[in-house]
Amino acid sequence: MANSTHAHLRYNILDRCFRQKSYGFDKLLEVVNEEIAELYPGEGIATRTLREDLKVFRNKETGFGAPLPEKIRVLKYTDPNFSIALRPLLEYEQYLMNAAQQLLNRFENHPKYNKLAEALIKFQDEEELENEASRILLYDHNEEYKGIKHIKPLYFSIRKKQVLKVTVQGFKDTESKTFEFHPHILKQYNRRWFVFGLNNTEEIQEWSIPLDDRLLGYEELKEIDYIEATTNWENFFRTMVGVVKPKDAEIEKVVLRFYNGREKYFKSKPFQPDFEEFFEEEKQDQVWFETIINKELVQQLLSYGQDVEVLEPERLKLQLKEQAAALQQFYSS
Structure with missing residues (x-):
């Protein structure tokens, strides 16, 4: 052996x-x-x-x-x-997996254990239950997603503070672009992964790269010193929905009114975690939060259909109105 x-x-x-x-x-x-x-x-x-x-x-x-x-x-x-x-796992690898699970059982009362236990259960479910009819877990994942292969090498690039030469090409672009990139953090949103960092070629501090077919390749630039992040990424993502921050975007107060009891659904699974409730009895179906206005926010609001109304700001109300008008054109006949 x-x-x-x-x-x-x-x-x-x-x-x-x-x-x-x-x-x-x-x-x-x-x-x-x-x-x-x-x-x-x-x-x-x-x-x-x-x-x-x-x-x-x-x-x-x-x-x-x-x-x-x-x-x-x-x-x-x-x-x-x-x-x-x-x-499939080798015999000794299965032994290590079982040993790892037993070790984690020591920490079952620790809050951090929950995510570890979930990951282990998912892994074992995929490994052991090859028959779909006997599967125990049916969790939400993107089977066509190929970007997962980039996570490990980019994770270690961040840990090792490596500068990368990255080549990308947008879905609508006719040519690819190559730039010097200093990776700082990996972020998952809507079952996709993104890497954020400094695009030093274009001097953009908070540049995002989707880990999908648009990322054509990357290699280490060993002769260039790594530049640390100046962004507080926790605060960066808490002031937005999703991963796209428009240039010169400003934080605004958003007020929503829900219908048909949908405020309960929002409060149990908010797309903006820092929401606040109103004290007034007549406003128990409303919430508010501070965020930037971007496409992901609009998409989340549209997912509620007729069960949500934007009360403010005015420009967000206008965007939803334009979206509704565009949809009406598809079904007007």
């Missing part, structure tokens, strides 16, 4: 290497040790351990069954779509 020390880390490094490019054995050993040393200074593996890891990758019964031909000098998957992330 392969050396279990940092095995999960080694396997992920090797999987990425085999998917991205061809490696000779000696170069592969060098890359693996460099990445291990970044997280565990002074540590690494020997030639024997790497050879054992390759056996685990190739073994179809007790390993990953990877498309990694033997007796060739170049190491790379013959199937570019293969990844060990798509394979």
Whole structure:
């Protein structure tokens, strides 16, 4: 059996290497040790351990069954779509998952445990229940979303304070753009992920990049010093709905009146967490909050249909009126 020390880390490094490019054995050993040393200074593996890891990758019964031909000098998957992330857990990995769950049980009364427990349950449900008819959890997720593959490398780019050369192309753009980017934070909204940071090429402090097909690629710019964030991201997102902040946007007071008891739904799952209620008895169906006006706010309001009315500000009322008029054109005949 392969050396279990940092095995999960080694396997992920090797999987990425085999998917991205061809490696000779000696170069592969060098890359693996460099990445291990970044997280565990002074540590690494020997030639024997790497050879054992390759056996685990190739073994179809007790390993990953990877498309990694033997007796060739170049190491790379013959199937570019293969990844060990798509394979069932190995026996020792399942043992670690069970051990992790038992460890987390010690903290079941701690508020932070709830999210950890949810993540573990979701993972095990996907891993163990292959029959859809016997599935226990049906949670909201985007099966077509491909941006999840960017989260881990960008997370470590932020942790390691790496400057990136990023190439993006909007859905309506005819050409791509490349710029120097200093990533600061990852944010999820509406089942999509975004990375925020400094676009130093265009000198924009709070630049956002959606992690989807618009992100064409990125690589580290090692010769450039990383610039720390000056933005308080907690406050940045608390003053807006969603992730898009229009240029020169200002915070405004928004007052909403709900109908058909929908204020109860809003209060149990508010799209703006810092909302306030009115003390007056006749205003118990109303709430107010301070935010910027953007497309995501309008979209959330439209999701309530005829069960919400914007009382102020006036310009937000006008935007909703324009949206209603545009919808009426589709159904006027």
